[in-house]
Amino acid sequence: MDTLFSPFQLKRFTLKNRLGLAPMTRMSAGEDSIPRQDVLDFLVRRAENGVGIIYTEAIVTDYESAQGYPGQARMLTQRQLDAWKPVVEAIHRQGAIAVMQMFHCGRMAWPEVNPAHRVIAPSSITPQQDNPLTGAPYPVPDVMSRFDISHVINGFVETARGAVAAGFDGIEIHGAHGYLISQFLSAYTNKRIDEYGGSVTNRFRFFHEVIAAVKAVVPDDRLLLARISDWGVADMEVSLFETREAYQQVVGLLAAEPIDALSISTYQFQQPAFDSGKNMAQLAREVTDLPLLLCGGIYDRASAEAALQDADIVLSGKSLLLNPNWVEDVRHGKTLERFQSEDANIAYTAEPLP
Numbered sequence: 001m002d003t004l005f006s007p008f009q010l011k012r013f014t015l016k017n018r019l020g021l022a023p024m025t026r027m028s029a030g031e032d033s034i035p036r037q038d039v040l041d042f043l044v045r046r047a048e049n050g051v052g053i054i055y056t057e058a059i060v061t062d063y064e065s066a067q068g069y070p071g072q073a074r075m076l077t078q079r080q081l082d083a084w085k086p087v088v089e090a091i092h093r094q095g096a097i098a099v100m101q102m103f104h105c106g107r108m109a110w111p112e113v114n115p116a117h118r119v120i121a122p123s124s125i126t127p128q129q130d131n132p133l134t135g136a137p138y139p140v141p142d143v144m145s146r147f148d149i150s151h152v153i154n155g156f157v158e159t160a161r162g163a164v165a166a167g168f169d170g171i172e173i174h175g176a177h178g179y180l181i182s183q184f185l186s187a188y189t190n191k192r193i194d195e196y197g198g199s200v201t202n203r204f205r206f207f208h209e210v211i212a213a214v215k216a217v218v219p220d221d222r223l224l225l226a227r228i229s230d231w232g233v234a235d236m237e238v239s240l241f242e243t244r245e246a247y248q249q250v251v252g253l254l255a256a257e258p259i260d261a262l263s264i265s266t267y268q269f270q271q272p273a274f275d276s277g278k279n280m281a282q283l284a285r286e287v288t289d290l291p292l293l294l295c296g297g298i299y300d301r302a303s304a305e306a307a308l309q310d311a312d313i314v315l316s317g318k319s320l321l322l323n324p325n326w327v328e329d330v331r332h333g334k335t336l337e338r339f340q341s342e343d344a345n346i347a348y349t350a351e352p353l354p
């Protein structure tokens, strides 16, 4: 059976195939936090090519401290929603579904691009490495107070409300890649001694509170998803979950939350994790029946089929970024090149992608 091109039922949505466009930040927005038109059109073109599930770039959840890169988008004002509505409608016309991913970058913030110039995090620890975009060390973050925590959660809620109003089918809470939620989850960045730090359950508390608050504004006919990873964009070599047990405990805690699917982000999906001989998706599958989305180094038919052994939907980042015909090429089993990280830099230029 051709599983890759078979439908998948995700709550009330019948996905036409198992291929999705991974969330990709493009840094194209102006002062209005609205992506460039060609960046919005790119999403529609990937739906036209046959992708079943289209993710937005990571949408920034507030105007105070959430933004980590210049030119990121928000979904908080009517003008911003009005820019996204036709994109969602065009994706729907192609028979695909649209998911808005949202994040707060925490200690990875670039204060200059946040109107309130704040950098906040669970603890006042900077990444070891410098910010590659500025060439300077990351600023020391303020330790988040309880007020900050509830204020930040409110940003997730308002952004989810924006996405619902713009017609999105799903909302994804970005808990991966060493950004704020991931900073709470990981003992590497969370040294708190209150109820948000210490045990895995305590470090999960912030994620839980975000999910609970967002769920309250997401109607039952929409999807709520979460994304996690063991790696972060700064200090990449660090294993954020430290152990298999900690990772599986977090997956187990997520499985008890009102989410509809779990997205697992890796560099290379086959890679065994925590010396277990199993990959991140296989380890997740041991503790949850949630539908799984898997991403990382899926670039041709064989790699997509291999990833589908461990997950229900496979996401592609770089291949779909750079190859507008990727879905059809995969369908026909064409020999395809695997793109490198540097190839993706074109995502951040003013040049429209094919």
Ligand SMILES: Cc1cc2nc3c(=O)[nH]c(=O)nc-3n(C[C@H](O)[C@H](O)[C@H](O)COP(=O)(O)O)c2cc1C
Residues within 6 Å of the ligand: 022, 023, 024, 025, 026, 057, 058, 101, 174, 176, 177, 227, 265, 266, 267, 295, 296, 297, 298, 315, 316, 317, 318, 319, 344, 347
């Ligand atoms: C240009 C670019 C921007 C990205 N932006 C995001 C993002 O906003 N949110 C996110 O969760 N992942 C982001 N990622 C990671 C991708 O979603 C994906 O996990 C990663 O590229 C690995 O998949 P691949 O090997 O198919 O490229 C980005 C990747 C690239 C190349």
